[in-house]
Amino acid sequence: xxxxxxxxxxxxxxxxxxxxxxxxxxxxxxxxxxxxxxxxxxxxxxxxxxxxxxxxxxxxxxxxxxxxxxxxxxxxxxxxxxxxxxxxxxxxxxxxxxxxxxxxxxxxxxxxxxxxxxxxxxxxxxxxxxxxxxxxxxxxxxxxxxxxxxxxxxxxxxxxxxxxxxxxxxxxxxxxxxxxxxxxxxxxxxxxxxxxxxxxxxxxxxxxxxxxxxxxxxxxxxxxxxxxxxxxxxxxxxxxxxxxxxxxxxxxxxxxxxxxxxxxxxxxxxxxxxxxxxxxxxxxxxxxxxxxxxxxxxxxxxxxxxxxxxxxxxxxxxxxxxxxxxxxxxxxxxxxxxxxxxxxxxxxxxxxxxxxxxxxxxxxxxxxxxxxxxxxxxxxxxxxxxxxxxxxxxxxxxxxxxxxxxxxxxxxxxxxxxxxxxxxxxxxxxxxxxxxxxxxxxxxxxxxxxxxxxxxxxxxxxxxxxxxxxxxxxxxxxxxxxxxxxxxxxxxxxxxxxxxxxxxxxxxxxxxxxxxxxxxxxxxxxxxxxxxxxxxxxxxxxxxxxxxxxxxxxxxxxxxxxxxxxxxxxxxxxxxxxxxxxxxxxxxxxxxxxxxxxxxxxxxxxxxxxxxxxxxxxxxxxxxxxxxxxxxxxxxxxxxxxxxxxxxxxxxxxxxxxxxxxxxxxxxxxxxxxxxxxxxxxxxxxxxxxxxxxxxxxxxxxxxxxxxxxxxxxxxxxxxxxxxxxxxxxxxxxxxxxxxxxxxxxxxxxxxxxxxxxxxxxxxxxxxxxxxxxxxxxxxxxxxxxxxxxxxxxxxxxxxxxxxxxxxxxxxxxxxxxxxxxxxxxxxxxxxxxxxxxxxxxxxxxxxxxxxxxxxxxxxxxxxxxxxxxxxxxxxxxxxxxxxxxxxxxxxxxxxxxxxxxxxx
RNA sequence: GGUCUUGUAGUUCAGUUGGUUAGAACGCACCGUUCACAUCGGUGAGGUCACAGGUUCGAGUCCUGUCAAGACCA
Numbered sequence: 001x002x003x004x005x006x007x008x009x010x011x012x013x014x015x016x017x018x019x020x021x022x023x024x025x026x027x028x029x030x031x032x033x034x035x036x037x038x039x040x041x042x043x044x045x046x047x048x049x050x051x052x053x054x055x056x057x058x059x060x061x062x063x064x065x066x067x068x069x070x071x072x073x074x075x076x077x078x079x080x081x082x083x084x085x086x087x088x089x090x091x092x093x094x095x096x097x098x099x100x101x102x103x104x105x106x107x108x109x110x111x112x113x114x115x116x117x118x119x120x121x122x123x124x125x126x127x128x129x130x131x132x133x134x135x136x137x138x139x140x141x142x143x144x145x146x147x148x149x150x151x152x153x154x155x156x157x158x159x160x161x162x163x164x165x166x167x168x169x170x171x172x173x174x175x176x177x178x179x180x181x182x183x184x185x186x187x188x189x190x191x192x193x194x195x196x197x198x199x200x201x202x203x204x205x206x207x208x209x210x211x212x213x214x215x216x217x218x219x220x221x222x223x224x225x226x227x228x229x230x231x232x233x234x235x236x237x238x239x240x241x242x243x244x245x246x247x248x249x250x251x252x253x254x255x256x257x258x259x260x261x262x263x264x265x266x267x268x269x270x271x272x273x274x275x276x277x278x279x280x281x282x283x284x285x286x287x288x289x290x291x292x293x294x295x296x297x298x299x300x301x302x303x304x305x306x307x308x309x310x311x312x313x314x315x316x317x318x319x320x321x322x323x324x325x326x327x328x329x330x331x332x333x334x335x336x337x338x339x340x341x342x343x344x345x346x347x348x349x350x351x352x353x354x355x356x357x358x359x360x361x362x363x364x365x366x367x368x369x370x371x372x373x374x375x376x377x378x379x380x381x382x383x384x385x386x387x388x389x390x391x392x393x394x395x396x397x398x399x400x401x402x403x404x405x406x407x408x409x410x411x412x413x414x415x416x417x418x419x420x421x422x423x424x425x426x427x428x429x430x431x432x433x434x435x436x437x438x439x440x441x442x443x444x445x446x447x448x449x450x451x452x453x454x455x456x457x458x459x460x461x462x463x464x465x466x467x468x469x470x471x472x473x474x475x476x477x478x479x480x481x482x483x484x485x486x487x488x489x490x491x492x493x494x495x496x497x498x499x500x501x502x503x504x505x506x507x508x509x510x511x512x513x514x515x516x517x518x519x520x521x522x523x524x525x526x527x528x529x530x531x532x533x534x535x536x537x538x539x540x541x542x543x544x545x546x547x548x549x550x551x552x553x554x555x556x557x558x559x560x561x562x563x564x565x566x567x568x569x570x571x572x573x574x575x576x577x578x579x580x581x582x583x584x585x586x587x588x589x590x591x592x593x594x595x596x597x598x599x600x601x602x603x604x605x606x607x608x609x610x611x612x613x614x615x616x617x618x619x620x621x622x623x624x625x626x627x628x629x630x631x632x633x634x635x636x637x638x639x640x641x642x643x644x645x646x647x648x649x650x651x652x653x654x655x656x657x658x659x660x661x662x663x664x665x666x667x668x669x670x671x672x673x674x675x676x677x678x679x680x681x682x683x684x685x686x687x688x689x690x691x692x693x694x695x696x697x698x699x700x701x702x703x704x705x706x707x708x709x710x711x712x713x714x715x716x717x718x719x720x721x722x723x724x725x726x727x728x729x730x731x732x733x734x735x736x737x738x739x740x741x742x743x744x745x746x747x748x749x750x751x752x753x754x755x756x757x758x759x760x761x762x763x764x765x766x767x768x769x770x771x772x773x774x775x776x777x778x779x780x781x782x783x784x785x786x787x788x789x790x791x792x793x794x795x796x797x798x799x800x801x802x803x804x805x806x807x808x809x810x811x812x813x814x815x816x817x818x819x820x821x822x823x824x825x826x827x828x829x830x831x832x833x834x835x836x837x838x839x840x841x842x843x844x845x846x847x848x849x850x851x852x853x854x855x856x857x858x859x860x861x862x863x864x865x866x867x868x869x870x871x872x873x874x875x876x877x878x879x880x881x882x883x884x885x886x887x888x889x890x891x892x893x894x895x896x897x898x899x900x901x902x903x904x905x
Numbered sequence: 906g907g908u909c910u911u912g913u914a915g916u917u918c919a920g921u922u923g924g925u926u927a928g929a930a931c932g933c934a935c936c937g938u939u940c941a942c943a944u945c946g947g948u949g950a951g952g953u954c955a956c957a958g959g960u961u962c963g964a965g966u967c968c969u970g971u972c973a974a975g976a977c978c979a
């Protein structure tokens with residue numbers, strides 16, 4: 001049976017879409033145990049991940065590539081383990097981000113603002129925008145190979161999820177955990193909306209500290225005060241000093257006069273004021289500063305707001321009314337200067353609150369907003385992690401999580417936007433509020449029909465906080481919710497631990513009574529090759545789509561997965577991706593070799609009579625066969641252990657190492673010889689198939705495309721060959737092939753590995769090294785004499801293998817237990833083996849002697865070190881096994897040293 | 906100010922119950938290719954594991970401190 005020739009290089013461009021199509025059409029992304037289908041077994045525990053929903057109108061960036069690669073790996077691993085596996089995909093409406101995008105576009109294309117368009121029309125346009133561009137991100141996620149169940153795709157503004165949001169709001173409202181009221185919040189003047197504490201970023205910047213005089217009423221005395229924001233003087237309602245401050249004690253209880261406005265305000269005493277800092281006196285602006293707000297609460301001070309929603313001075317600002325906050329600052333200071341109230345200004349480094357979106361300076365303002373009373377929710381969320389119901393990987397983030405929840409403030413959930421879930425509360429002219437699961441037609445208190453709905457929408461994170469269960473049908477007790485909830489892992493970046501993860505935990509516990517997942521795995525952020533943040537200004541942004549075009553999805557995935565460890569940032573360079581493209585190509589070519597070997601079995605070999613495969617008969621294995629099988633068994637164990645510990649990168653490196661260094665560089669080279677021999681041919685093919693098949697399975701979660709495609713070719717080749725029985729229980733696609741099960745370590749593994757190293761690897765390396773050193777070309781075949789007192793038999797048996805791998809002449813080579821060369825000939829010593837290349841006219845040179853001396857020195861230093869070690873407390877206190885190991889090492893070094901000494905005589 | 910992370914080869918990083926003079930990739934130097942692969946093979950150079958103490962028979966790994974870079978929270 002002839003196989004169609006595979007191309008010399010792996011062609012990811014044509015392969016990836018074809019394979020993805022095959023998976024999706026094959027229904028492999030759907031859980032095999034499905035509560036909506038016949039034959040469902042509720043007792044089998046599923047593995048579930050909810051995708052961190054990307055912005056519906058977003059474009060793929062490396063952050064997406066990272067989480068998709070990581071989650072797909074987790075999903076594929078569990079799927080191959082035979083567990084019913086569900087990965088729920090979906091997108092987020094991303095209130096501010098999307099609204100801004102649409103607004104910008106409308107302004108550009110139609111030159112209209114959203115206000116001109118009106119709310120209804122604007123929301124309609126945004127939906128159109130979503131329909132037009134909403135598919136881009138999911139298409140791109142598919143390109144990454146994401147094996148999520150697209151039949152269960154959700155969007156946060158879908159009817160179902162909107163109903164969940166409504167239900168959640170109403171329940172919290174009815175429980176008294178949601179309230180509305182004026183509070184000091186963070187206001188974004190550009191976006192004209194409130195933002196939560198989390199959406200404010202603090203950056204350290206150069207600012208100016210303004211010192212001025214707060215005159216006391218009816219006197220020329222004054223208290224010196226400093227401020228960063230002079231315009232807020234307009235809203236001052238007190239001057240505060242420390243109660244023990246000798247300088248200002250006498251003024252407590254008197255009145256001070258607000259500059260320009262000439263309002264009288266009290267001088268108060270409060271412990272909060274630091275005597276050492278600045279002038280030791282503080283102006284209190286409760287309307288525009290959180291600390292001042294707290295002080296005002298303690299002292300029952302009035303609160304004056306001096307800015308409007310655009311951060312322009314309002315009617316409380318007297319002459320500055322209508323001026324922008326920064327303009328008013330300048331003008332006011334000039335006026336104060338004229339009035340002789342200015343002391344000085346000095347540069348000052350301070351933290352400035354800026355909007356996470358857009359970067360404008362956020363203004364603390366008094367505003368009527370909706371809040372969630374967070375304390376009871378936070379307590380429950382703390383408890384869930386403390387008692388181990390939820391585990392965070394890596395563990396150190398638990399501390400960060402505790403810290404945040406222990407100091408949490410109420411969550412401002414209303415946003416003055418149009419794109420989002422509108423707050424389900426209606427007001428009547430009598431000031432009553434009505435909420436409910438259905439839209440009311442009249443006021444629930446007074447029955448008035450003149451009701452209108454709250455204009456605001458909910459914070460985007462309110463809906464994403466419900467994501468793990470809202471996507472499964474909550475609040476309905478759907479079959480999906482019953483079976484797939486709680487989910488298993490929550491995998492995401494540590495940057496949204498508070499924004500998203502903590503809120504999912506709080507809301508999940510509140511609404512379902514259960515932790516929404518049992519494990520939180522946090523990955524790091526991706527930086528450029530020098531560890532810098534990627535940003536458009538630096539111009540160091542790597543576009544995953546271009547990388548995939550150039551090197552393939554597998555290469556990108558492998559790079560991200562292997563280059564990262566839990567919770568740590570990772571640097572990505574295109575070079576690394578290129579190297580991993582080479583890895584994909586390497587596997588491809590190893591596959592071509594294995595397949596061609598299978599195809600070369602043109603008749604039924606005697607070794608596989610009666611369907612009995614020789615693979616199970618270890619007696620017939622060559623040393624190389626045993627070695628690669630032992631290494632494979634080790635690999636399977638290592639990978640399993642590392643996966644259990646979330647060490648995915650390390651697992652990937654092990655597989656890479658095995659495939660490239662062990663399998664391709666050694667076993668395949670040896671197999672070439674074994675395939676020439678009718679006696680060993682079939683057994684070798686079986687070994688090649690078994691090892692390669694297993695390795696492909698292990699690698700599949702990392703690089704799904706190339707492994708799936710190769711495995712398909714492999715299976716076809718096996719099925720059409722005399723060794724067809726090897727693939728008897730293989731399924732139709734690698735994606736659902738059985739994950740290799742680790743076996744207990746067996747006695748023979750270590751000894752075979754040791755033999756292989758001593759009899760094959762070490763001599764071959766020694767010969768190659770010698771050839772490189774002497775510049776001997778592979779075509780210059782020569783014989784070699786090997787001398788080993790313990791394993792001469794093995795050396796004799798594998799002399800052809802050693803010779804083939806080291807380009808020496810097997811016919812002219814010999815093996816002895818004992819041997820005394822005549823005269824000073826070239827020699828190599830490795831372990832207990834002496835190697836004498838047989839070369840006419842090749843006498844020992846100075847270089848050879850120098851090399852031997854260097855090796856002797858090395859051996860002697862080891863001997864010295866080990867003798868010292870074994871003479872000390874190590875021998876009595878260390879585990880016996882370890883001591884024995886070191887003793888063996890010592891005697892081996894001694895033997896080597898003796899042999900080298902003999903050579904040098 | 907508080908908490909945390911990182912500091913290992915020229916570069917980017919591994920190195921998870923402490924086990925014995927440290928690994929990979931890329932880069933570099935030299936050699937090589939008829940039959941899986943130049944997206945390749947072979948050989949080699951390159952590190953006092955930031956620094957100083959401590960615990961231990963034994964420390965890159967644990968503890969303390971210092972220095973440097975960074976993150977988060979105030």
